[in-house]
Amino acid sequence: EVVLTQSPGTLSLSPGETATLSCRTSEIVSSSYIAWHQQRSGQAPRLVIYDASSRATGIPDRFSGSGSGTDFSLTISGLEAEDSAVYYCHFYGSSPITFGQGTRLEVK
Amino acid sequence: QVQLVESGGGVVQPGRSLRLSCVASGFTFSPYSIYAFHWVRQAPGKGLEWVAVISYDGNQKYYADSVKGRFTLSRDSSRTTLYLQMNSLRVEDTAVYYCARGPSLYDYFDFWGQGTLVTVSS
Numbered sequence: 001e002v003v004l005t006q007s008p009g010t011l012s013l014s015p016g017e018t019a020t021l022s023c024r025t026s027e028i029v030s031s032s033y034i035a036w037h038q039q040r041s042g043q044a045p046r047l048v049i050y051d052a053s054s055r056a057t058g059i060p061d062r063f064s065g066s067g068s069g070t071d072f073s074l075t076i077s078g079l080e081a082e083d084s085a086v087y088y089c090h091f092y093g094s095s096p097i098t099f100g101q102g103t104r105l106e107v108k
Numbered sequence: 109q110v111q112l113v114e115s116g117g118g119v120v121q122p123g124r125s126l127r128l129s130c131v132a133s134g135f136t137f138s139p140y141s142i143y144a145f146h147w148v149r150q151a152p153g154k155g156l157e158w159v160a161v162i163s164y165d166g167n168q169k170y171y172a173d174s175v176k177g178r179f180t181l182s183r184d185s186s187r188t189t190l191y192l193q194m195n196s197l198r199v200e201d202t203a204v205y206y207c208a209r210g211p212s213l214y215d216y217f218d219f220w221g222q223g224t225l226v227t228v229s230s
Contacts, residue, residue, distance in 0.1 A: 035216040037156075044206055044223055045148075045156065050216035088156055092216055095170040097146070097158040 002026055002091045004100035012106045013079055021074040021103045023089030028069050033093030036065060036074045039102075040085045048087070049074060079107045110134040110219045112207045117224030120197055128224060130190040130207030144210040145183070145190045146217060149203035149226075159205070162190065163213050175201075197228045 003026035013019055023034070031052035037045040047056040049065035052072055064075045076083055084107045089100040116128040130145065147159040160171045162181040169181045180193040190207060204225050208217035 033214070037217070037220075039156075044220045045208075045217075046220065047216060047218055050218075056218065086155075090156075090216070092210070092214055094214065095161070096172050097161070099148075099156040099158065102155045
């Protein structure tokens, strides 16, 4: 099983700043199998990034993903209040599919 | 637009059963489409936990160890409705259950449903 460890647990930033969220895998994985999902309070998750660096439909270009091997990151530039959410990284290359524990981003 | 609508959640006693449904709409199931459908759950105040996946043709099914032998996936002949039969429910199965679509079996989840809450309590 590929274990995903996200850091930091919570990130508090101001509007306009840049957030960098980290996801480390327990073994080397292909970047083709890492995604990021956003979950706002009381809502279902929504795909943000897939294949490590491809933006999902409708996601603004303020969101970018990168990484390889065991280290992946999600960067959100020009933060807006609506970016406040929990962000989960997601490995989908084999069974069992796994998620990180989440990073809570607060923008205020 | 793509929609996934879950139903069937509720309050159930430990050891009992419940069947969840997920109706998919807004996209075409062609003979060449290979969408897979997953169930992912989220216990109150916790993170996401993958539960199970069924392939486009229903021939491949995989389960998390935590539910293997208790939960069973199926889909109807039109492939538009997905079912999760949950038997021998435990208190720790309490969660919001989400249905999610993947473009293929081992792929990202491009759409999620809104979820249905299952509460296992005596």
